[in-house]
Amino acid sequence: MHQLRKPYLLLSSFFLFSFFVSCRISKFKHPKQCNRVLITAKAFEPVLNKTKATKYKASIDVLKNHLTGIIIVKQTDSVSTHIIFVTEIGMKMFDFEWKNNEMKAAYVFEPLNKPTLINALLSNFKQMFLLDVFNEFAGQCSNKKVKSYYELEGYKHRYLVADSLKGISSQNIFNKNRKSCVINYNFATETHTYTQIKCTQFGLVKIRTELNKIDE
Amino acid sequence: MYKTLIFILFPIISFSQGFKVVKDTTVLKQKIESMSKATTSIESDFTQEKNLSMLSEKIISKGHFVFKKENLLRWEYNSPSKYLIVINKDKVVIKDEKKTTKYDMNSNKVFKEINDIMLSCVQGTIFKSNKFKTSYFESDKFYKLELIPQAKNMKDTFKKINLYFDKTVTSVAKMEMIESNEDLTLLDFTNKKLNASIAETIFIVK
Numbered sequence: 159m160h161q162l163r164k165p166y167l168l169l170s171s172f173f174l175f176s177f178f179v180s181c182r183i184s185k186f187k188h189p190k191q192c193n194r195v196l197i198t199a200k201a202f203e204p205v206l207n208k209t210k211a212t213k214y215k216a217s218i219d220v221l222k223n224h225l226t227g228i229i230i231v232k233q234t235d236s237v238s239t240h241i242i243f244v245t246e247i248g249m250k251m252f253d254f255e256w257k258n259n260e261m262k263a264a265y266v267f268e269p270l271n272k273p274t275l276i277n278a279l280l281s282n283f284k285q286m287f288l289l290d291v292f293n294e295f296a297g298q299c300s301n302k303k304v305k306s307y308y309e310l311e312g313y314k315h316r317y318l319v320a321d322s323l324k325g326i327s328s329q330n331i332f333n334k335n336r337k338s339c340v341i342n343y344n345f346a347t348e349t350h351t352y353t354q355i356k357c358t359q360f361g362l363v364k365i366r367t368e369l370n371k372i373d374e
Numbered sequence: 375m376y377k378t379l380i381f382i383l384f385p386i387i388s389f390s391q392g393f394k395v396v397k398d399t400t401v402l403k404q405k406i407e408s409m410s411k412a413t414t415s416i417e418s419d420f421t422q423e424k425n426l427s428m429l430s431e432k433i434i435s436k437g438h439f440v441f442k443k444e445n446l447l448r449w450e451y452n453s454p455s456k457y458l459i460v461i462n463k464d465k466v467v468i469k470d471e472k473k474t475t476k477y478d479m480n481s482n483k484v485f486k487e488i489n490d491i492m493l494s495c496v497q498g499t500i501f502k503s504n505k506f507k508t509s510y511f512e513s514d515k516f517y518k519l520e521l522i523p524q525a526k527n528m529k530d531t532f533k534k535i536n537l538y539f540d541k542t543v544t545s546v547a548k549m550e551m552i553e554s555n556e557d558l559t560l561l562d563f564t565n566k567k568l569n570a571s572i573a574e575t576i577f578i579v580k
Contacts, residue, residue: 211431215455217472226470228454232429244433246457246470248424248551248559264428265555268530372454 183332186307186317189299197296197308202320203345205287205352208233214355214369216243220275221363225251229369231287240264241283254280256289278363285329286341286357286367291318325352333361393518396510402517403501405543410497416441416545418566422451425558441496446577460579461493467579474579498539498546506535516540516547530554544568 195201206212211232218225227245234240241254253265261284263276270276284290296308296318306321315332325345331338338361344354351371359365396402417440424433437451444463451457458469464479494500501508505528506521521535536550545566551559 211429213433213454215471217470224470224473224475226455226457226472228433230426230429230431230433232431234429240429242426242429244424244426246435246451246455247459248422248433248435250426250553250557253428 183315183335183337185303186299186301186309186315186330189297189301189309192297192299192309194295194311195298195308197292197294197310199292200322201298201308202318202322203325203350203352204292205326205343205355206231206233206239206289213372213374215372216370217366217368218243218279219366220279223270227251228372239287239289241287252276252279254283256284259290261289274363278359278365282339282357282359282365282367285331285339286355286369288318288326288329323347325350336360392513393511393516394513396512396517399510402510402512402543406498406501406539409539409543409545410499412569413497413545414443414569415572416496416566416568417570417572418563421562421564423558423560423562425560427556427558439496440572440576441493442572442574442577445493446574447493447496448576458579460577462577469579495537495549496546498537500537512541514541517543 211230214229214231216225216227216229225243225245227243230240230242230244232240237258239256241252241256243251243253245251249267250265251267251270252263255262255264261280263280266276291310295311297311299307299309304319306319308318308320310316310318313331315330315335317330318326319328319330320326324347326343327345328343329339329341331340339357339359341355341357343352345351346353353371355367355369357365357367359367417438419438420436422435422437424435425431426433435451435455436453437449437457439450440446440448445461446463447459447461449459456471458467460467460469461479466477466479468475468477494503500506500521501519505523505525507524509520509522511518511520517539519537519539521537523529523532523535531553532551533554533556534552536552537546538548538550539545540547545563545568547563549561553559
């Protein structure tokens with residue numbers, strides 16, 4: 159029994175060390191320059207289309223649930239956007255509404271309707287689709303490690319790696335110097351669309367989401 | 375999960391035109407019973423259309439299903455995603471593009487119930503269930519069974535389920551599921567083959 163413990167402890171220490179090293183915020187520290195700017199569609203391509211629905215194949219792993227299906231995102235009027243997740247067999251799992259700068263659950267499939275889980279998903283989708291980013295102020299910065307990134311005002315540590323040509327490539331959100339959420343985007347320069355979005359949420363409610371755009 | 379699997383069962387299409395009440399339901403019930411007894415297997419393509427009333431948007435999915443008596447069912451989506459549900463007697467397997475999950479029907483009463491509903495729906499004998507209040511209608515082309523859920527958990531989700539049979543009553547032609555929020559799921563079956571020989575190996579997922 160004692161023989162087993164030593165390698166186990168070593169292995170645990172290694173993983174803990176790796177975790178702390180990989181979650182450092184230092185990548186976005188010490189900017190060479192930083193200009194205060196208003197984020198608009200000129201800064202980088204928005205994820206969502208204002209005039210038509212965007213559909214994604216979706217895979218969401220949250221708590222012990224593995225959910226797959228299709229997500230439709232559509233702006234329904236000048237201040238409202240709906241994010242609806244439907245499983246392959248046609249069952250609606252949730253309908254989130256972004257209205258007047260607030261994200262709310264308009265419908266949640268009852269077995270999923272747990273406040274901690276829903277709050278985590280609401281926050282996650284708001285961040286992924288950049289619903290709370292445009293028309294907000296940020297520091298447009300660069301340093302030795304990252305050529306162009308935005309540090310959003312009103313958040314302790316929320317950084318978007320983005321430029322006008324390549325769109326947004328990642329979003330990194332930290333909580334007390336530890337990564338709380340990382341979102342990676344694949345941007346197709348030919349079509350000016352985001353073909354894939356992958357999000358990993360750390361912390362109490364761990365969520366892994368992968369969205370792959372459906373071309374119609 | 376109960377609601378999940380119910381969705382599989384209750385497919386598609388909206389025919390509001392020209393339906394009148396069937397006067398003698400006994401004959402129709404007998405026809406459906408005979409159809410069910412005579413059917414040993416069903417193989418069909420399907421198109422699923424999910425209408426989201428809030429967004430005025432549709433999600434169209436396509437796939438193929440195979441049923442073999444007594445209780446073997448393979449329900450497979452090919453587009454836009456690959457998604458497979460297989461019922462093999464007391465086992466249920468769900469496979470998506472990333473993961474395969476297996477369930478044992480005997481360990482879960484809800485699964486058992488779902489299995490019964492699914493298979494009775496595919497065979498058209500759902501009207502015998504006391505979980506629904508059934509009304510019978512007919513047009514020139516179809517018989518329509520309107521199923522109103524009676525159990526609370528189903529009532530919360532579905533307003534009505536319509537099951538369509540062609541006038542010769544050889545198999546279920548279409549299904550339509552109307553949710554409480556007016557969202558609609560339609561299933562349309564095409565390229566149907568009845569009583570063809572089907573290898574049981576297709577109901578095994580590794």
